[in-house]
Every structure is written in structure tokens, then in C-alpha cells.
Amino acid sequence: MTPSPGDLQRYARRVGVGLAPGERIDDDPVGWAAAQLRSVPPIGILEPDGRERADLPEGLRLRGSGDELMHAWQRHMDTVAQVRARSASLGEAAFRREFTERVGIPYFRLEPWKEVQARATTAVHGPAPVFERFWHFWTNHFTVAPGTMQNEVLVGPHQRALRERMTGSFRDLLWQAVTHPGMLVYLDNVRNTGPNSRARRERWTRDSVNENLGRELLELFTLSPAAGYTQQDVEQATLVLTGWRVQRPDRSHRPGIPLGTRFVWDWHEPGAQTVLGKRYQALFKPESKLVELIDDLAAHPATARHLAHKLCVQFIDDEPPAEAVAEVERAWQGSAGHLPTVHEAVLRAAWRTLGRTRKFASPEAWFLQVHRCSGLAPPRALPLPGEAGLKTFYLLGDLGQALPRCPQPNGWPIRSSEWLSRELLDRRARLAQLLATAAVREAGGAAQARVAALVDTHWPADAGAGEGGTLARQALAQRDPARALALVWLSPEFLWS
Amino acid sequence: MNEPTDRRRFLARSGLTAALALAGLPTAQAQAGDADAPRLLVVLLRGGMDGLAAVPPVGEPALAGLRPTLVPAQLLALEGPFALHPALRTAHALWQAGQLAVVHATGFDYTGRSHFEGQDVMQSGVMAPYTSPSGWVGRAMQAAGLGGGVAISIPMPLILRGDPGAATEYPNWMAPPRPALAADLQRLWRSDPALAPYARHLAADGASGMAGGRPLNLRAAEFQEARSPASLARLAAERMRESAGPRVGLIDIDSGFDTHAGQGADSGPHAAKLQEFDGILQAFREGMGALWAQSLVVTVTEFGRTVAENGTTGTDHGVGSCCFVAGGLVRRSALIADWRGLARDALFQGRDLPVTIDACAVYARVLQRAFGLDEARIQAEVLRHRPHPLLRDFLA
Numbered sequence: 001m002t003p004s005p006g007d008l009q010r011y012a013r014r015v016g017v018g019l020a021p022g023e024r025i026d027d028d029p030v031g032w033a034a035a036q037l038r039s040v041p042p043i044g045i046l047e048p049d050g051r052e053r054a055d056l057p058e059g060l061r062l063r064g065s066g067d068e069l070m071h072a073w074q075r076h077m078d079t080v081a082q083v084r085a086r087s088a089s090l091g092e093a094a095f096r097r098e099f100t101e102r103v104g105i106p107y108f109r110l111e112p113w114k115e116v117q118a119r120a121t122t123a124v125h126g127p128a129p130v131f132e133r134f135w136h137f138w139t140n141h142f143t144v145a146p147g148t149m150q151n152e153v154l155v156g157p158h159q160r161a162l163r164e165r166m167t168g169s170f171r172d173l174l175w176q177a178v179t180h181p182g183m184l185v186y187l188d189n190v191r192n193t194g195p196n197s198r199a200r201r202e203r204w205t206r207d208s209v210n211e212n213l214g215r216e217l218l219e220l221f222t223l224s225p226a227a228g229y230t231q232q233d234v235e236q237a238t239l240v241l242t243g244w245r246v247q248r249p250d251r252s253h254r255p256g257i258p259l260g261t262r263f264v265w266d267w268h269e270p271g272a273q274t275v276l277g278k279r280y281q282a283l284f285k286p287e288s289k290l291v292e293l294i295d296d297l298a299a300h301p302a303t304a305r306h307l308a309h310k311l312c313v314q315f316i317d318d319e320p321p322a323e324a325v326a327e328v329e330r331a332w333q334g335s336a337g338h339l340p341t342v343h344e345a346v347l348r349a350a351w352r353t354l355g356r357t358r359k360f361a362s363p364e365a366w367f368l369q370v371h372r373c374s375g376l377a378p379p380r381a382l383p384l385p386g387e388a389g390l391k392t393f394y395l396l397g398d399l400g401q402a403l404p405r406c407p408q409p410n411g412w413p414i415r416s417s418e419w420l421s422r423e424l425l426d427r428r429a430r431l432a433q434l435l436a437t438a439a440v441r442e443a444g445g446a447a448q449a450r451v452a453a454l455v456d457t458h459w460p461a462d463a464g465a466g467e468g469g470t471l472a473r474q475a476l477a478q479r480d481p482a483r484a485l486a487l488v489w490l491s492p493e494f495l496w497s
Numbered sequence: 498m499n500e501p502t503d504r505r506r507f508l509a510r511s512g513l514t515a516a517l518a519l520a521g522l523p524t525a526q527a528q529a530g531d532a533d534a535p536r537l538l539v540v541l542l543r544g545g546m547d548g549l550a551a552v553p554p555v556g557e558p559a560l561a562g563l564r565p566t567l568v569p570a571q572l573l574a575l576e577g578p579f580a581l582h583p584a585l586r587t588a589h590a591l592w593q594a595g596q597l598a599v600v601h602a603t604g605f606d607y608t609g610r611s612h613f614e615g616q617d618v619m620q621s622g623v624m625a626p627y628t629s630p631s632g633w634v635g636r637a638m639q640a641a642g643l644g645g646g647v648a649i650s651i652p653m654p655l656i657l658r659g660d661p662g663a664a665t666e667y668p669n670w671m672a673p674p675r676p677a678l679a680a681d682l683q684r685l686w687r688s689d690p691a692l693a694p695y696a697r698h699l700a701a702d703g704a705s706g707m708a709g710g711r712p713l714n715l716r717a718a719e720f721q722e723a724r725s726p727a728s729l730a731r732l733a734a735e736r737m738r739e740s741a742g743p744r745v746g747l748i749d750i751d752s753g754f755d756t757h758a759g760q761g762a763d764s765g766p767h768a769a770k771l772q773e774f775d776g777i778l779q780a781f782r783e784g785m786g787a788l789w790a791q792s793l794v795v796t797v798t799e800f801g802r803t804v805a806e807n808g809t810t811g812t813d814h815g816v817g818s819c820c821f822v823a824g825g826l827v828r829r830s831a832l833i834a835d836w837r838g839l840a841r842d843a844l845f846q847g848r849d850l851p852v853t854i855d856a857c858a859v860y861a862r863v864l865q866r867a868f869g870l871d872e873a874r875i876q877a878e879v880l881r882h883r884p885h886p887l888l889r890d891f892l893a
Contacts, residue, residue, distance in 0.1 A: 188758045191809040208808020212757045215814065219611050225626070231610065231846065360691070398671065407752040408543070410613045416691075417630070421653030423667055425695045430671035433678060467688070471681045483678050490682055492689040 002027060005460070006493075007354060009373075013497035014359060015315055015350055016129040018373040021454065030351050034344045036128035040163050045114060046121040048377045053121075057382075060114055065157045065180065067249075070259035072153045073181075074248050076107055080150060107152045109383040115156035116393035116403050120378040124371045131166070134343050136364070137314050138162050140411035141307075142177035142221065144186040145404055151185045155404050158182025170307070170337035171298035178217060178294065179261050181246040187213035187409065194242040194269025205267075214238030216409055217297070227302035229276060236273040240280055240289050243268025263287040276300075304332040311346050314414045317357035324349035358496045360416035363399035366428065367392075370489050374454060376439055390438070399431060400424050416496075429490055436485040451481035451488075458488045468493065532740035535826060537867040538733060538781055538794045539634055539656065539747045540774060543616055544754030546798040547812055548819035548850060550767050551585065552599055552832075554578040559839045563805045567812070569763040575599070576832050583763055584772040587779040591823050592830045598822040598891045600859050601834035604800060604852040608845065610814035612755065615799030620656035622857060622880040631659025633860060633880040634745060640878050641868035643744055654749050656797070667724075726750060727776035734784025744867075748777055754798065758809035778823060790825030793892075795863050801850050804839055817850030820859055826866055828893045835887065857882035866892045 003011075011029050012019045016036075019025065025032045044062065045053045063069050079102050087095045123132040139159040146152045158180045165173040177183055184190050192214070193200055193207040200208060214237040218229050247253060247262045265286050272281035273289065278296065280289040297303060308329035312320035331345035350357075361369060371378050381389030396403050400419075406412055413419065440447040455476065459469030468491040475484040488494060553568055554560060556578025561568055572580035573589040579601065581589050591597040607618045607626070614626035622633030638660040674682065686696035722728055726748060733746035753770045760767045774796065782789050801818030835853035837843040845851040861875045861882045870879065 188809060188811075191758055193808055195808065206808075206810070210757050210807055210809045210811070211813040215610070219613075225609055225611055225614060234610075398669070408612065420691055420695075422695050423653075425692070426673070427669065427671070429674045429678070429682060430669070433674050434671055468685055471685060475677075475681070480677070483675075483681065486674075486678055487681055487685065491685055492692055495692070496689075 003029060005457075009457075010493075010497045011351055011354055013361070013365075013369050013373070013494075014354070015347055016133055017123050017365065017368040017371075018129075020372050021375045021450075021457070030344070030347050033130045033347045034340075036130040037134065037340050037343050037347075038167065040167055041122070041126055041128040041131055043118050043122045043126070043160060043163065045118045046125040048125050050125050050127070053380075056114075060110060062114065062118055062160065063153065063157055065161050065260070067259045069153065069157050069181070070246075070248050073150070074250060076103075076150050076153055077248075077250075079103055105384065107150075111152045111156070112146065112404050113383050113391065113393050115159070116396065117378070117380075118156075119159075119403070120368060120371075120392050123368045124378055129368075129372065130347075133315075133365070135159075135163050135166060137311070137414075138166065138173065138177075140406075140414070141310070142183065143406050143409050143411040144182040145406045145409075147405070148188070149185050149190075151182065154182040154185055158186075159404075166339055166343075168339065169298070170303075170332075170339055170342070171295060173339065174221060174298050175291075175294050177221065178213070179244060179290075181261055183213070184244060184246050184261065187216055189213040189241055190245050192238060192242050192244075193267050194239060196270060197242065197268055198266040200267075209235070209238055209242070211235065211238045214241050217241070220410055222297040222303040222306070223300060224302065224306040226306065227300070233275050236275045237293065239269040239273045240275065240293050243286075244290065263290075298337060301333070304329050304337070308332055308342075310414070311342070312349065315346050315350050315359070316353060317359060318415045318417060321349075321353050321357065324353055358416075360419055360496055362412065362414075362419055363401040363424070363428070364396055364403060364412075366489075366495065367396060367399060369494070370432070370435065373494075374439065374485070374488075375450075376435075390434075395431060399427050428495075429486075432486040432489045433482070436482040436489070439485065440482040447481045448476065448479065451485045452476055454488055455484055458491070458494065533788065533791050534744060535867040536737045536785065536788060536792045537634075537745050537863065538730075538737070538777075538792065539745070540777055540794060540796045541620070541654065541656065541747065541749045541751075542754055542770070542774065542796055542798040543612070543750060544752050544756075544770075544798075545612065545615070545800045545802055545814055546754045546770075546796070546818050547756070547760070547767055547802040548601060548603075548817065549801070549804060550760070550762075550812075551582050551771055551821075552579050552601055552819045553582070554601075554836070554839070555580045557839045563839060565806060566810045567760055567762050567806050569768075571763055578836070579832050579834075582768065582771050584768045585775050587775045587782070588821065588823065591778065591782070595829045596823055596825060596827050598827050598831045598833060599819055600822070600854055600856070600888075601819045601832065602817045602836060602850050602853045603820050603834075603856045603859060604817045604850075605856055606852065607800075608816050610800060610816070612799060612814070617655065619797050619799045619856075620654060622860070629655075632656035633857075633864075634747070635659030636879045637864045637868055637870060637875070638745060640874060641870055643868070654747060657745075657747055725776075726773045727780040730777040730780035731784045734781050738785055738788045750774070756802075756811045757807065757813060758811040760806075760811040774821075782824075793822060793824040793826045793863055793867055795823075795860065796821045797856075797860075803848055804844055804850055805848065815849035816845045817852045820856055822859065822863060822891070826893050828891055831891055833887050833891060835885075854885045854887065855883040858885050858888055862888050862892055 008025045008029055009019055012025060015033050045056065047053050063072055083099050083102055090098060123129050126132065139162060142162060144155050144158045146155050161176055161180055162173060165176045188210045191207045192210040193205060195208045199205050211234055215234045217237055218234060219225055223229060243264050245262055245264050245267060247257055247259050249259055268286055272279045275293060280293055282288045309325050311328055312325045316324050327349050328342060328345045332342050335341035378392045379390035381387050381391050383391050393403060401412055443450055455472045459466060459472065468487060472484040472487045475487065550567060555572060569583050571583040573583060575581055575592060588597055605618050606624045607615060617626045618624055620632045621629035623629040632655045635657045636659040683696045686692035729748055736742045737746050750773060756767045778794060781794060785792050798818050801815045802812035803815045807813045841847050857880050861880050864870055864875055864879060865872060
């Protein structure tokens with residue numbers, strides 16, 4: 001049976017960010033989606049034609065994860081220290097001005113702006129929106145947010161490093177997520193020190209164990225509490241993680257030592273640790289304890305179950321059909337967590353169950369869909385003094401999802417029910433009106449026809465247009481295309497996919 | 498298009514540190530004569546408040562050794578071995594005025610030490626995580642027949658769900674939908690079961706241009722200030738003191754108590770969060786005016802923190818914490834605890850403050866007083882709990 005255009009549109013929003021005006025899926029929607037997962041698309045701040053945006057200030061580009069990143073992080077810390085050191089001589093007002101200029105603008109505004117702008121424009125204008133949605137899932141699963149140890153510059157690089165692992169195994173993705181400086185800093189592991197380590201015995205530090213990463217490694221990233229691990233497992237996993245630190249180019253840096261993630265035996269808890277009944281011991285290669293633990297956690301059946309279910313909640317339904325979860329879990333087990341295989345199983349299950357499941361778009365997904373489905377570009381203004389215009393990352397905050405500032409390490413909600421409240425809906429309505437008004441103004445004389453075409457796509461006149469179609473056509477008849485456009489975006493058919 | 502750039506820039510930077518929700522508008526019949534019905538403000542302290550930092554048992558000789566860098570020096574006296582953290586000045590003034598009860602070594606029958614399970618449990622009031630679609634405040638309002646609601650926070654916290662009238666609201670800058678769009682949306686959403694409950698509000702809000710976030714015509718600093726916990730408390734009081742206003746408010750401090758490293762003592766990250774809570778108390782008390790006499794403020798946190806300082810001058814996830822109940826409906830100031838000391842064998846699993854008084858029993862007493870619900874009904878429909886003799890008469 002040939003799929004209906006409505007189903008194809010809905011599926012494209014369910015697993016992607018929808019179809020642009022004129023974009024078509026042929027009769028194999030799963031193949032269309034799966035093809036987008038086979039390689040890692042480049043990410044950048046893109047123009048609607050897919051090229052990198054060329055009008056950005058010098059130096060405003062996405063940083064990689066190597067030495068460059070450590071230098072950037074050090075520069076941020078040094079700058080803060082320098083400005084603070086001058087605070088007494090500057091006086092209150094001048095200090096605030098200088099702080100805003102040297103720290104506030106580059107690190108609190110431009111840093112998140114450029115990452116969110118890249119994320120949004122790559123999803124809307126890039127070649128593989130389905131890949132992007134799965135990437136959004138994994139950045140949320142392995143949340144790293146600003147707010148710890150001046151880690152603003154580490155957040156985007158951590159998230160983007162995950163993309164590079166999405167065509168391989170979950171094991172490699174997990175390793176990347178856990179040992180990247182972004183995570184080691186965010187969950188305090190840079191200070192997690194073995195109580196019997198040399199650093200501790202010889203009093204180089206007063207630091208000792210810190211369970212923050214050890215707990216989330218078991219609870220959030222892999223097994224989930226349903227697996228029934230104990231407090232002792234958390235404590236032992238925490239000890240395995242001791243000594244996994246981050247080398248910055250600061251005064252402690254010695255020549256020849258590489259910057260970035262670094263396992264330092266002197267800070268590691270010697271001896272063996274036991275997690276879930278298995279002993280982790282390493283005589284010749286101490287860092288192999290964590291390697292083995294990550295291998296085992298990635299391969300654990302509870303991890304497959306946890307993540308199969310979570311993926312299905314994200315892409316299928318708050319209460320996903322059991323057979324969909326089972327299919328994804330089987331794919332996970334059968335492929336040893338090969339992510340393209342797992343993701344494709346999600347895509348298949350999502351298509352097969354489309355008629356009896358539904359998901360309410362998160363604020364971010366809805367925002368991206370609004371733009372892609374309407375042929376619009378996400379607002380492009382920079383958050384600089386005197387620069388007018390809407391700013392994408394602030395708008396996401398207004399919608400209730402202030403990327404990248406996720407409040408807690410469990411990420412943004414993935415359940416539909418969490419995104420339904422009077423305030424959240426009211427904000428979508430307000431923003432839809434604002435964006436629709438701006439789009440109509442921008443389109444000038446072409447607005448009426450363009451909106452009419454969108455309304456026809458969304459509510460085909462020959463398919464019993466339904467109440468939404470009738471209301472939108474009435475608005476058009478009253479020469480109010482902004483209202484018609486907002487109605488498309490706010491219709492139940494669009495909010496849900 | 499012009500945009501109020503100045504006030505916007507603060508959003509991402511400040512994140513969402515707190516949110517306010519109001520609910521429990523009296524029904525039309527109940528309004529008359531209800532002007533001085535009890536008002537309840539619930540404050541969620543997410544991240545795990547350190548009860549031993551907020552209300553340190555400084556009379557315990559072991560405390561200083563267990564917590565070398567965490568015990569404040571400038572203490573506010575309470576009673577017995579207990580003192581108040583210096584950031585809790587308003588709380589201390591309330592203590593002196595006879596309007597603060599502190600329940601110590603309290604918490605939930607949940608010992609998994611996970612934030613996310615714990616925050617689910619503390620809101621649902623159901624000790625199996627992720628099994629309840631409703632929260633104990635929502636169910637209590639439903640049981641008490643407090644229908645309808647106004648609201649202020651962006652997401653809808655689980656604790657208020659279960660009352661179909663509960664809604665949320667938060668300071669906002671965007672203009673509400675024009676009446677024509679609001680009317681269309683009302684028709685469009687009516688037939689969708691998940692959206693229908695909001696359709697009615699949307700049309701009403703659109704028509705008045707008020708509720709669902711009064712458009713704030715503020716400058717940058719003022720907009721930032723409008724979202725501070727104290728301002729949300731002021732806003733809560735402003736709404737809740739209206740005679741037909743909401744009976745229940747909720748302020749959600751959505752993170753920050755989770756101080757694994759560099760927790761601080763007199764000052765520092767944990768002290769700053771306590772100060773936020775104290776600011777809420779102060780602003781709410783001032784804002785309620787005479788109705789403070791009919792008010793209760795109660796805190797909820799998912800767990801306490803380890804008794805001993807961890808290896809990074811912080812604390813890890815623990816079990817028991819303390820709970821504050823403040824307001825004119827407190828009978829007299831009291832430190833309520835079945836206190837067993839800090840010796841290792843008195844602690845839960847040798848490391849955490851044990852739960853000696855069920856926090857659900859504290860909340861049950863609060864619901865009983867605020868909503869006039871009887872004990873049996875609370876047990877059956879709202880919040881299962883283990884009553885405790887020490888809680889018998891701490892509320893007026």
C-alpha cells in the first residue's frame with residue numbers, strides 16, 4: 001500500500017524535522033531515513049543553501065577537542081582571574097563593564113549562541129536531519145551543561161565529539177562521552193581521587209572520592225536503577241574512575257605531557273575494585289580497569305534494555321508498544337550495540353507503529369520543524385550589544401528548553417507529557433504568532449500565496465480538510481496569512497507527530 | 498523586527514534557576530467567606546539539600562571531625578544540639594516569633610540515592626519511582642475540591658499534577674495571541690484530549706492578554722530580577738492573597754543543592770542556595786501581609802547528603818535531611834527529631850542520616866491543616882505515610 005502524504009510528513013517530523021516545502025519522500029520512508037545515518041554529516045553554522053555562513057566575526061567558529069580546546073578553556077579561566085584581580089582598582093561599574101565585555105559576551109553569550117546556532121541550522125538546512133535528531137538524543141543522554149568550573153567552552157565540543165561515534169558501536173560512544181574533558185569536568189571526576197593514591201598519601205591534595213560520575217555512569221548512561229546495582233557498586237565504579245583527569249596548559253603542565261584527558265596513576269586508587277561481582281584489576285596497564293568496565297557496562301543486557309526503551313520513548317511513544325522495544329533490543333543484542341543498526345530498528349518500529357503511536361514535539365524539535373517545514377531559516381542575529389533581531393538560543397529558552405543549560409544531568413524530558421503545560425503551550429502560541437508575523441512581513445507580497453501553499457500541504461483540500469484547514473482558509477480569506485501560518489504550526493496535527 | 502535585546506540576553510545565562518506555580522483556585526461556590534482560608538506555599542529544593550548544613554547539630558562532638566570544611570562558624574541558635582545556618586536569617590526570625598518548625602532526620606522511604614528517582618518520589622509521594630502520573634499536592638487539591646487554578650512556572654511539576662485545574666505561569670516578554678488566533682486555537686485544540694484542557698485557558702488569556710505570563714515591560718536588570726526566587730515568592734504572595742486567588746503556590750528551585758565539590762560553609766554554593774530559600778521566606782511573608790497568619794511554607798528535597806565530607810570538600814548523595822515548616826499556622830517553634838546522634842552505627846548504612854520521621858507524615862499534617870482533609874482520606878487518596886507521635890500538634 002502506498003503511504004499517504006500525511007503519514008510521510010508525520011514520519012519525517014517524528015524522526016527528523018519534517019519536510020521542506022517541495023521536499024518528497026518516495027515509497028520507502030525507512031530507507032529515506034536510514035540513509036541519513038550511515039555517515040557523519042558535517043556540522044556548521046549554515047545558510048539556507050547549506051553553505052557555511054560567511055558573515056560571522058573573526059574567531060567565532062566551532063572548536064575541536066584537542067590542544068586548542070584546552071588552551072581556550074585556560075584562556076577563559078585566566079581572563080576571569082585577570083578581571084577579578086582588577087576589580088578593586090576598577091570600582092563596581094567599571095568592573096561590571098569589563099567583566100561583561102571580556103567574559104560575559106564571549107563565554108556566556110557567543111559560546112552557547114554559536115553551538116546552538118550550528119545545531120539548529122544544521123538540522124534545518126543540512127543534508128541529514130534524521131541524523132541530527134539522533135544526535136540530539138545522544139547529547140541529551142550524555143548531558144554536559146555549562147556551570148561547573150567555567151566549563152562553557154567544553155560543552156559544545158563534548159556534544160559534537162559524540163557525532164563522530166554515531167556510526168560505530170555504543171561502546172565507543174560511551175567511552176567518548178565519559179572520558180571527554182567535558183564530562184570529566186561536568187561531573188567532577190577531575191577531582192575524584194583514590195584515598196590510597198600516591199597524591200593522597202603524600203598530601204599533594206586533600207581531594208578524595210567523588211561519586212558524581214561513578215553514579216551517573218551506572219544510573220543514567222548504562223544500566224539504569226532497574227538493573228539493581230548497589231551503593232557499593234557505585235562506590236567501586238567511582239574508584240575505577242579515580243585518576244581520570246584533564247590536563248590544562250596551566251602551571252602544573254610539564255613539557256611533553258599531552259593536553260586534554262589524561263589518566264594519572266598517582267591519583268588513581270591502587271588495587272582491585274569489584275563492580276557487579278566482577279573484579280577489575282590491572283597490573284601492567286592501570287587504565288585498562290576503566291576500559292574493561294566500560295566494555296562490560298556497554299555489553300550488559302540491562303544497558304540494551306534501558307536504551308532500547310529510552311530510544312522508543314523518544315521516537316515512538318511515551319508508552320511504546322512492547323514489540324517495538326523488543327525489536328530495538330534485539331537489534332542491539334544482535335549487533336553488539338552497533339548504533340546504525342539500532343537506530344535503523346528504531347526507524348522501522350516507528351514507521352510500523354506510526355498509526356497507533358504519537359509524540360508531542362519538544363520545544364526544540366517543534367522550533368526546528370516550524371522552520372524546515374515552512375522554508376524559513378532560524379533567526380540569525382548574534383547576541384551582541386546593539387544587534388537587533390530575534391536570537392535562536394534565547395527563543396529556545398523562552399519555549400522552556402534553554403539549550404545548552406540543561407538543569408540536571410538526566411537531560412531534558414523526553415516524554416510528551418512533560419512538555420504539556422499551560423505555560424509551555426502559551427509560550428508556543430506567543431512565539432508562533434511572533435514568528436509568523438515576522439515571516440509574513442519578510443515575504444511581503446508573496447506571503448499570501450506561500451502560506452496558502454503550506455496550508456494546502458498541511459490540510460489538503462481534497463482530503464476532508466478538517467477544522468484546521470477550514471479555519472486557516474478563513475484566515476487567508478480575511479487576508480490574515482500570519483494567523484493561518486500560526487494555525488498550521490499550532491495545530492494538533494503539527495504539534496504531535 | 499525590533500526585539501527587547503537587553504532583557505533577553507539574561508535568559509540563557511541565568512538559566513532557569515527557579516520557577517513558581519500557583520494552583521487551587523477556590524471553586525465559585527467556595528469563594529465567599531474563603532478570603533482567609535489557609536494558603537500553602539511548597540518549595541522544591543532539588544539536588545538534595547544538606548540538612549546537616551542547613552541545621553547543623555553543632556552540639557554533636559563528632560560533627561567537626563566528620564565535616565572539617567563544612568560547618569559554619571557564624572551560627573544562629575536553635576535548641577538542643579541544633580543551630581541554624583547563618584544564611585537562614587528570616588527563618589531564624591520566624592523561629593524567634595514562634596513560627597518555624599524544623600523536622601530533622603526526615604525524608605522518604607526511598608534510599609536509592611538517585612536524584613531523578615528521588616525527585617520523582619518526593620513529588621509523586623509514591624515510593625516506587627516513575628509509577629505515578631500525579632503528585633501529592635495535586636491529589637490533595639483534587640480531594641479537597643479546590644478546582645480551577647492560576648499558575649506560574651514553565652513546565653508543570655509532577656507534584657501539582659492530578660488537579661486538572663493546576664496550571665503554570667512565568668514571567669514572559671512575548672505578546673499573547675491576538676483574540677482571533679486564540680479563538681481559532683480554542684476550536685482547534687478542543688478535540689485533542691491532551692490539548693483540550695488548555696484550550697479554554699488560552700482563549701481567556703488571549704482575550705485579556707494577562708494570565709499565562711503577564712507581559713513584562715521591563716528593562717534588562719528588572720527582567721532578571723523578576724525571575725529571581727524572591728521575586729517569584731513576591732508574585733506568589735501577590736496572587737495568593739487575593740480573596741479568590743490560588744490557595745497553593747509552588748516554587749521550584751530546579752538545581753543547585755547538589756554540592757559534590759567545594760560546598761562551602763558560612764558562604765559558598767550551598768550557603769547561596771539556602772540564602773535563596775531564605776529570600777523566598779522573607780518575600781512571601783512580607784507579601785502575604787495579614788494572611789501570613791493563615792499561611793504555611795513547606796520545603797521538599799529528594800534526599801540529604803552524606804554525613805561525612807567527601808574527598809572534594811563536598812558531600813555525596815545521602816538519605817535523611819531536614820524539612821522546614823514555617824508560617825502563622827505553626828503552633829510554636831519546635832525542633833522535631835528522633836535524634837540518634839552521628840555515631841557510625843546510628844547512621845543509615847554507616848554513612849547517612851537515617852529517616853526517623855517519614856517526611857510524608859509531615860506533609861500529611863500540612864495537608865490536613867491547609868485543606869481540612871482528614872487523616873483517613875489522606876492515607877487512602879493522597880499520600881500514604883507513617884504517622885509519628887512527635888508530629889501530633891506542631892501545627893495550630
